[in-house]
């Protein structure tokens with residue numbers, strides 16, 4: 496099975512996930528903006544990863560513009576954000592990015608967050624958002640702890656979830672091999 500992995504990354508976490516998936520399935524990995532869509536035909540599975548900003552998966556709109564060319568293939572989307580993936584945050588991402596209009600396998604990964612890697616306007620946007628959350632009346636201890644993020648990078652890479660995605664891809668690949676052998 497030929498697998499294409501595209502990604503949109505600001506500070507490298509989504510890129511790292513895309514590259515790890517690419518290694519695990521021997522796929523071709525490209526930044527979304529560098530991929531030549533005329534080369535899509537040869538792929539059986541397509542994986543897109545985008546970083547999350549304000550619950551919007553960056554690059555997903557551009558990726559889905561090509562849906563018609565991908566509709567008969569196995570399509571995976573993963574979103575990378577600093578927050579802990581929960582059932583609720585997953586539903587919110589699906590709704591806000593209108594993913595349930597498409598036949599897509601969707602995964603949410605937790606990524607690192609490092610304020611020092613951000614330039615204007617992203618550093619300002621996130622600083623304002625953290626300040627508003629920390630100072631909001633009734634902020635929970637977890638929300639108050641966000642204040643630490645400004646000075647202390649948060650590092651996380653979810654190997655287990657990568658393995659879950661790879662397991663699905665490898666199963667599809669084995670099924671395709673069986674079909675082709677018949």
Ligand SMILES: Cc1cc2nc3c(=O)[nH]c(=O)nc-3n(C[C@H](O)[C@H](O)[C@H](O)COP(=O)(O)O)c2cc1C
Pocket residue numbers: 503504505506507508509510546547548549550551575576577578579605606607608609613617618620621
């Ligand atoms: C302006 C801004 C908004 C963000 N909004 C969210 C968000 O809504 N949910 C979330 O989980 N993470 C959010 N993040 C955190 C990033 O998604 C996270 O750091 C991610 O690992 C970045 O991926 P990248 O390294 O591939 O760019 C935000 C970061 C910035 C800078």
